[in-house]
Amino acid sequence: MYPRAFHYHRAGSLKEAVAMLSQLGGEAKLLAGGQSLIPLMKLRFANPGHLIDLNFISGTSFIKEEDGRLRFGAMTRHAEIEDSSAAKKIPILHDCAAGIADVQVRNRGTIGGSLAEADPSGDWATVLMTLHTELHCLGNQGERTVPIEEFIKDAYTTALAHDELVREITVRKPSPNSGGAYLAFKRCAPVYPTASAAVQLTMEGETCREARIVLGCVGLTPIRAKQAESALRGAAVNEKSVSAAVEAARTASDPQPDMRGSAEYKHTLVGALVKRAIDVARRRALGEKVELSHIYA
Amino acid sequence: MPDAVETIPIRLKVNGKSHSLTVEPRLLLVELLREHLDLTGTHVGCDTTYCGACTVLINGAAVKSCTVFAVQADGAEILTVEGLETDGQLHPIQRAFAECYGLQCGYCTPGLMLATHQLLARNKRPDEKAIRKAIAGNTCRCTGYQNIIKAIQAAARNMDGVQQRSSV
Known part of the structure; x- marks a missing residue:
């Protein structure tokens, strides 16, 4: 199955991706792990005229432990979270990362992509709503921080503006008890x-x-x-x-x-x-x- | 939709061999392998990210090549089933699948062997639970999986044994 033809853009930075979204308008979509978007495009349920590929931007996939929080780059793959010793310190995160779909999908799919898609059957939003979670979103006007409860608006609908993307997700570590x-x-x-x-x-x-x-x-x-x-x-x-x-x-x-x-x-x-x-x-x-x-x- | 067909130049290594091609952005990696490079060992099964028949490795990580655009593999090293054997000698994973009857019709086998390849690269002696988890994304409609698991266990023993002998 082939998706409809589209224009392919490779973003060199997240800022450039935001600029591309503004410039290309509503026909443009971001390509993160692609494990939901590509199947949707093949079935022609989604027909974006432009795809902006985030996969070649360095420094967007990371897990850092800092000030009692875990920081996840939006392009961090589920498999990287599954294997992360830092993420294991919050067991509910490991439960989630290790069980999403299968090995192949976990190798590609990203935490930021999953949240930004807001599929009602997705795993991450459900899990992250039990913790103190913030999404750091980058747009034309700069950066803003959105709590997960305000980020997920409806099925497949988030607080993101068209020309805005998720840069990072931070999760506060729960107390030892x-x-x-x-x-x-x-x-x-x-x-x-x-x-x-x-x-x-x-x-x-x-x-x-x-x-x-x-x-x-x-x-x-x-x-x-x-x-x-x-x-x-x-x-x-x-x-x-x-x-x-x-x-x-x-x-x-x-x-x-x-x-x-x-x-x-x-x-x-x-x-x-x-x-x-x-x-x-x-x-x-x-x-x-x-x-x-x-x-x- | 673009008016004229847009093509993108990419370079990638498949089974150790370098390729420079120009591809349409919507070309899927599995179609690049099968139609452009004539590597038809990678199969298209469900074409919906379910069955795993199209599993290949991108830089060592198992992926469903029906759910990756070829342009995304730019600069990557791909391993397909054709790259498992060396100089006409079957890879220990291939030998184990044959010896343990880990296949019947064979359609899912290339994908299963690549999923096994990632598993054994990271876990030399996986237990049955780890094996089942590693192949959960690969559907086999013939075998019932029992002999596939035996094959993976045999491959693990053989590969581990080879490494131990060669390190003496």
């Missing part, structure tokens, strides 16, 4: 998840001090399940509080029926994922090492 877990369920490795749950808990003994619970693939954007968080906050994490949180998460989800399952099935699934993610997040917050990744047959 905080633990997170990301669990996504998918039919097989290369496909998008059917549903996913990201949980970050801060514990004091068996009591939960702070909770973030975000649901993926069950709405037009990741859904923050605030009632579910309230069910855990200040409570002992036990069968009763977890059941209440799971029920609240199920109620917060708004899944659409599709080839991956009925709405009812996804309601049930997301509850089960939240329950397991809470368990792993709690154990990690208490210092236990637990391996976790996307579940598929």
